Amino acid sequence: MKDMGPTYKGRVGVICEDCEVLKFFEPGDLEKTYPAEEGISSIYIMAEKLFGCPRVRNHWYDRCHIHNHFSAAEWARRMGYIDPKDLNAAPTGRMIGELAEWEQMKATCKRCNHSRWLDRWALQRRYGKGLALSELGARLKCRCGMRGAEIEIGYMSR
Structure with a gap:
């Protein structure tokens, strides 16, 4: 069955x-x-x-x-919503404010693999310099409606 x-x-x-x-x-x-x-x-x-x-x-x-x-919990998990307790956990990894001037961030959706380059300065103004990149990925929402993205660090061309 x-x-x-x-x-x-x-x-x-x-x-x-x-x-x-x-x-x-x-x-x-x-x-x-x-x-x-x-x-x-x-x-x-x-x-x-x-x-x-x-x-x-x-x-x-x-x-x-x-x-x-x-159930509500299962629906939230399938839609990609993050438990608030997980967002308030101690940040791990690099922070937005620690990125060098020549580094860029690229977000890739976990569901549809849509990717785009992020404006790190706008994100830094919105969330502050102390936000970990792992937490940033959990807060981003794709055009397909899924929350959560993989954050990659790239370098600007000269």
Whole structure:
């Protein structure tokens, strides 16, 4: 049996924020009641048959956003949010203010690998000279919505 996500008191939950639907099933009942078709999972079949969602078959624009229901902590972890306790931990590594004049910072997203060079002076004004580069990476947010980035140090050309 395929893992259907986290359970709530032994039940599997599905949620659609667009349709304001939250429904729980006993493990295995979702697949038995609404068997998957070619290219469409049981969750989408359930949304189409039970709620009459017309967006299930549309895969490009106004598509159905129903998915497995997760606890708040699991949702935050999957979205890349950092626990505030982790941000307040003692800084390790180099600080923004310790970078030499000729050094640049490049941030690379952990999810989509989008990268860009950072304006270190603007970041230094915003966060201060004492912010560790490891903490800076945790605070940055990519255009894909993921928080957290790998920070690389590069050198300016002459």
